[in-house]
Amino acid sequence: MPKESKVEQAKRQGRHLRGTISETLVAEVTHFTGDDLTLLKFHGTYQQDDRDLRRSRDEGAEKAFSFMVRVALPAGTLDAGQYLTLDEVADRYANGTLRVTTRQGFQFHGVLKHELKETIAEVNRRLMTTLAACGDVSRNVMGCPAPVDDPAHAAVRAAARGIAEQLRPASRAYHEIWLDGEKQVSTEEEPFYGDVYLPRKFKTGVALSTDNCVDIWSQDVGLVAIVDGRDVRGFNLLVGGGLGMTHHKADTSARLAQPLGFVETEHAVEAVRTVAAIFRDYGNRADRRHARLKYLVAEWGMEKLRAEFESRVGVRLAPAVELPALPYHDHLGRHRQPDGQWFYGVFVQSGRITDTDGHRLKTALHEIVTRFGPGVRLTGQQNVLLTDLDDVAVKATETILRDHGVTPPQELSATRRFSMACPALPTCGLAVAESERAMPEILDQIEGELTALGLRDEPLTIRMTGCPNGCARPYTADIAFVGRSLGLYNIYVGGGLGGDRVVDLFRADVRMGDLLDALRPLLLRWASERWPGEGLSDFYQRLIGRAARRTFITGREEPTADLVTLTVGS
Numbered sequence: 376m377p378k379e380s381k382v383e384q385a386k387r388q389g390r391h392l393r394g395t396i397s398e399t400l401v402a403e404v405t406h407f408t409g410d411d412l413t414l415l416k417f418h419g420t421y422q423q424d425d426r427d428l429r430r431s432r433d434e435g436a437e438k439a440f441s442f443m444v445r446v447a448l449p450a451g452t453l454d455a456g457q458y459l460t461l462d463e464v465a466d467r468y469a470n471g472t473l474r475v476t477t478r479q480g481f482q483f484h485g486v487l488k489h490e491l492k493e494t495i496a497e498v499n500r501r502l503m504t505t506l507a508a509c510g511d512v513s514r515n516v517m518g519c520p521a522p523v524d525d526p527a528h529a530a531v532r533a534a535a536r537g538i539a540e541q542l543r544p545a546s547r548a549y550h551e552i553w554l555d556g557e558k559q560v561s562t563e564e565e566p567f568y569g570d571v572y573l574p575r576k577f578k579t580g581v582a583l584s585t586d587n588c589v590d591i592w593s594q595d596v597g598l599v600a601i602v603d604g605r606d607v608r609g610f611n612l613l614v615g616g617g618l619g620m621t622h623h624k625a626d627t628s629a630r631l632a633q634p635l636g637f638v639e640t641e642h643a644v645e646a647v648r649t650v651a652a653i654f655r656d657y658g659n660r661a662d663r664r665h666a667r668l669k670y671l672v673a674e675w676g677m678e679k680l681r682a683e684f685e686s687r688v689g690v691r692l693a694p695a696v697e698l699p700a701l702p703y704h705d706h707l708g709r710h711r712q713p714d715g716q717w718f719y720g721v722f723v724q725s726g727r728i729t730d731t732d733g734h735r736l737k738t739a740l741h742e743i744v745t746r747f748g749p750g751v752r753l754t755g756q757q758n759v760l761l762t763d764l765d766d767v768a769v770k771a772t773e774t775i776l777r778d779h780g781v782t783p784p785q786e787l788s789a790t791r792r793f794s795m796a797c798p799a800l801p802t803c804g805l806a807v808a809e810s811e812r813a814m815p816e817i818l819d820q821i822e823g824e825l826t827a828l829g830l831r832d833e834p835l836t837i838r839m840t841g842c843p844n845g846c847a848r849p850y851t852a853d854i855a856f857v858g859r860s861l862g863l864y865n866i867y868v869g870g871g872l873g874g875d876r877v878v879d880l881f882r883a884d885v886r887m888g889d890l891l892d893a894l895r896p897l898l899l900r901w902a903s904e905r906w907p908g909e910g911l912s913d914f915y916q917r918l919i920g921r922a923a924r925r926t927f928i929t930g931r932e933e934p935t936a937d938l939v940t941l942t943v944g945s
């Protein structure tokens with residue numbers, strides 16, 4: 376039996392997420408140490424330090440510690456009052472910015488230890504939670520955020536809520552520590568998770584066969600609602616997606632989920648819970664790098680997993696419904712709701728809601744939400760939807776945004792509109808390169824090139840991350856820049872908006888200043904040789920003559936170098 380990892384030991388000894396967090400919270404120190412660093416994650420917070428300040432601090436001086444706090448919002452849904460609370464918390468306790476995450480949550484950065492408790496308590500006072508936003512548990516459940524009140528969208532929202540409720544940790548530790556709840560330790564505290572929770576994070580999402588805005592193929596477990604008119608016939612159950620990998624490690628891989636079968640609507644949440652239980656019981660607890668569900672699925676194969684699933688639920692799984700490529704909507708701009716009201720999708724560059732010179736998005740959103748009290752929904756592309764606006768309110772929304780320097784989505788280039796970047800430096804402890812801070816300049820360059828080639832409005836996903844962990848889902852994008860070390864990136868190409876195809880490594884170790892030059896040969900060929908309407912990745916796949924879509928890539932991928940040397944028209 377392999378030895379369990381240190382994280383497993385920390386969980387086992389943590390008394391269902393308690394550790395010594397309460398004691399350290401009141402101690403005169405700026406940060407936590409030891410096992411508490413693991414346990415804090417389950418409460419939705421990460422200890423970080425400002426990496427920009429590391430060098431300038433005196434030798435021997437303490438790091439500039441602060442906390443990232445993540446709010447989990449199933450299907451990205453909140454109301455106006457909740458939004459305004461988060462906006463205020465960002466100013467009062469964090470660094471004055473709110474960040475929409477790639478999984479439809481919100482993050483604060485820069486919270487100091489002495490204000491951590493009040494930050495989390497304030498989120499809870501408004502009936503939101505940070506519990507299980509991070510850690511080895513079921514994470515924020517993704518679901519299409521479009522405010523459409525037909526039975527299909529309602530079924531998606533219900534499934535997302537159901538998974539979130541069914542897989543929420545039951546330990547009272549969260550209430551005791553952050554909300555001054557009564558101490559009630561009992562041995563039966565976690566009927567589902569037990570003492571050691573899951574072997575690793577577990578991500579789920581619910582898509583529609585008519586809209587895959589939640590990147591369903593990259594989830595550990597996905598449900599795809601089979602839409603029939605306005606209704607849902609049931610769900611395809613997908614398993615084994617996940618994007619994190621490590622450069623040069625062939626035994627790590629980014630993988631797309633595969634269909635396991637079809638489940639009736641009333642059994643969909645239970646089906647996800649059953650897969651979570653299999654993961655809990657058989658996932659790798661010795662090696663964190665191989666602990667995700669995708670490795671268990673790869674090791675077992677679908678037949679063994681299906682047999683285990685069926686033996687647990689006591690019925691045979693029907694085959695998954697064959698579906699064409701899933702469409703994808705970003706929900707940006709003005710849309711009529713079925714009830715006659717409007718919703719308006721606001722583009723947020725890299726998810727960061729902030730005020731900068733000439734672009735005062737945070738103030739604009741604050742004004743709109745205060746004046747009109749819309750519903751607020753977060754998309755899986757780091758954007759915000761404002762819902763339930765009447766004719767006057769939607770017009771005013773557009774005016775307020777423009778007055779604050781926010782470009783309407785229809786005027787953005789397609790390249791920018793579909794772009795995503797992870798936070799990376801200076802907050803992320805795992806970043807080896809810039810991402811969010813580097814993205815604007817890179818987009819400017821690529822946008823300029825594509826405009827010159829007449830391709831400005833061709834839908835194209837560009838995603839960037841500061842390390843290979845994949846937080847902005849780079850491995851399903853048309854073009855991805857993945858950090859190798861400071862100022863150095865791997866370039867990947869070949870995914871696409873549908874998220875159902877994994878990229879190839881196109882060029883390794885390209886300096887930041889050379890990214891556009893490295894891509895140019897491909898962009899030029901795309902411009903001159905594409906079939907009418909052919910997207911970059913479809914063109915690329917045709918060029919390399921690949922018939923079937925690629926479903927995984929390992930960290931040891933070799934670049935497809937021959938393409939780079941090709942010149943226009945040759």
Ligand code: SRM
Nearest residue numbers: 476477478480617618619796797798802803804844845846
């Ligand atoms: Fe992530 C770790 C940020 C979505 C794969 N992710 C981190 C940490 C917590 C760094 C750390 O462990 O110290 C990052 C915090 C940075 C910061 O300063 O805020 C971080 N991940 C994010 C967010 C905020 C990126 C964003 O631009 O929005 C996303 C939060 C989503 C949420 O609300 O829950 C985020 N992370 C993702 C995704 C995309 C997704 O889930 O759809 C992935 C790839 C999918 C997957 O999980 O396979 C992802 N994050 C990782 C990994 C690699 C996991 C693996 O299996 O190898 C890590 C590292 C780890 O877990 O060890 C990581």
Ligand code: SF4
Nearest residue numbers: 797803806841842846
């Ligand atoms: Fe940090 Fe890497 Fe995730 Fe970016 S991809 S937020 S650098 S862990």
